[in-house]
Amino acid sequence: MNKPRITLLESLESNLIDYLTGHPDGHERAAIIFFRRLSRPVKNLPNSDRYISVDTIPFDEKWINSSSASHIDFDLEHLREVFRRCEEEDLVFGFVHNHPTGYAGFSDTDDCNEFNLIQAISNRNGLDSKLVALLWDGKQWHARVRNAQSPHDSIPVRHTLVVGKHIKIYGYQIEEIDDKHASARQAAAFGKPFVGMLKSLRVIVIGASGTGSPTTTLLARSSVGEIITVDNDKFDPTNINRVRGSKTRDKGRNKAEMLAEFIKDIDLPSVEIVAIDALIDKSPEAVDALASADIVFGCTDDQIGRELLLNAVYYYAQPLIDVGLGGDLDEDKDGNPYLRYHFGRVSTILPEYGECLFCQDVINETWIRTEFELRSNPNMSDEEIKAKYLQKSGENAPGVGPFTSATADYGVAGFYNLIRPYRVLPEELRNDQILIDFVYMSLSSREQKNNKECPYCGTHSLLVKKEKYRLNRPSLGKPNDNN
Ligand SMILES: [Zn+2]
Ligand SMILES: [Zn+2]
Known part of the structure; x- marks a missing residue:
């Protein structure tokens, strides 16, 4: 299971959800989330990067060209400063948005946005860049990662953990469990x-x-x-x-x-x-x-x-x-x-x-x-x-x-x-x-x-x-x- 794993601290996650779901007219919203990436090898286990949330910035109104309950269109130009911070502080850029309609998965538009984002990041910060995409559908987090070297491919994550007083786990593989199952x-x-x-x-x-x-x-x-x-x-x-x-x-x-x-x-x-x-x-x-x-x-x-x-x-x-x-x-x-x-x-x-x-x-x-x-x-x-x-x-x-x-x-x-x-x-x-x-x-x-x-x-x-x-x-x- 060498898929990447995401860890969100609950204080940051709950602020993020409040912001995303807080548009007065119920439009989609977007934010930036910065991650530290831990890519530490363990002998005889598959490599599986951990991305740990560090900070978030909500999208400024000025960056957004248009939005509705089912889309958000923004200008990449304004994100250059953020890319610079990623490079200087050795952070991974994360793009977060929500689906107020409840659509429980990434859309074709999301594919397109993420492709443009990873291209823009790698132009600025090089081919080792990564992009974490997070989506809140109103009930669950969905997450995936892109590498600048293959910007068209998205890698699904193993899970997204939200660590607070308890641990919430999203995006894990559902098991078929019947009466005979070991568990x-x-x-x-x-x-x-x-x-x-x-x-x-x-x-x-x-x-x-x-x-x-x-x-x-x-x-x-x-x-x-x-x-x-x-x-x-x-x-x-x-x-x-x-x-x-x-x-x-x-x-x-x-x-x-x-x-x-x-x-x-x-x-x-x-x-x-x-x-x-x-x-x-x-x-x-x-x-x-x-x-x-x-x-x-x-x-x-x-x-x-x-x-x-x-x-x-x-x-x-x-x-x-x-x-x-x-x-x-x-x-x-x-x-x-x-x-x-x-x-x-x-x-x-x-x-x-x-x-x-x-x-x-x-x-x-x-x-x-x-x-x-x-x-x-x-x-x-x-x-x-x-x-x-x-x-x-x-x-x-x-x-x-x-x-x-x-x-x-x-x-x-x-x-x-x-x-x-x-x-x-x-x-x-x-x-x-x-x-x-x-x-x-x-x-x-x-x-x-x-x-x-x-x-x-x-x-x-x-x-x-x-x-x-x-x-x-x-x-x-x-x-x-x-x-
Ligand atoms: Zn979307
Ligand atoms: Zn103490």
Whole structure:
């Protein structure tokens, strides 16, 4: 499925629809939408560019020669300035219009307009130019892409995602689902379109151990079309109680590769899975795979990795479902260990909704610094850590199968809820954070911080920021689509 994919941020999308459908006489309207194009390769998966919305400009009245409920005619001359901005800021030009009549598809006139537009863009900006065409028919988005090198051909997209509080998916391939279909039970709960929606998605899971392996397995079994599993860790026999698909003889093997092999062996014809043996913050290859995904699961237990995934939420306009476990062991008076407290956590962070992992107290600067210190000095004692004003992260869990597995289940259920909202949360629970208490058997959320100054979730200043280096970290090198 090497068709391109479109991601629209909901704030921009809803303004756009208001504008398009707001003509006083019900005429067609048009607007420009700027996209960042992410064209990051993933070994053994088809290339599929992601176009992420950055900004829109409604057409000025002066640009329009005539319009009605079924046409809009405009002068290309006025768009030169916009083409210049595309070149200067390395953005892709998108042309958006609507069909007030409800005609649910691109028309011959649209073909003609797009051909003229891509010609004009390539005259100004060269033969590598692209054009994204978006159409709102009153109910749905339709989208397609043109390359300057073959201006007559339009390439249909795999889907258009609108990422807000939830994820709306348009333009995916509809699946025929009958009672015998592998996804029949799932379709019974969430509707037949649900399966086609999941098939259109590329999901990356960082971590292939206690929470990552059940998460990835469930995603595959629910027929997510493309799955990437990333882990640099080697399997140890003490992992056997919680790693799905693992065997005692796997000792020393890479966990991501084991997991991909296990899932391939399930034999799900519509699911592609690839494994990357890498540590996410050190691997340009893994970060490219991350950038190529529609949705991210954070199943790592390290602060450094989590901080990187948090950045990706904003740079790559990706929903992040981060799962983790925390707890504390104590000893009773006879010297036997017992779980004083133990919880699973699911944080759901969307580009425009939800508090970031810093504000949720899942990561903090001291814990991150401590991990970096421990990497260069793994034998640092607790005293040395204290003396350096460092501290180990609060989330440390003993690694018990049913707890890791249950937390992963909640994470995947939350993913379904993003796509097909079904949850009715009591007032005390937050959409962006659910804690599952395994000792006292309750669900809760921590109090919200509402930090308006937070550079991640408060100011949204990182949202669709241009990358000079991958995630603007020189250590990760420059992405190839930005040269
Ligand atoms: Zn049209
Ligand atoms: Zn924040």
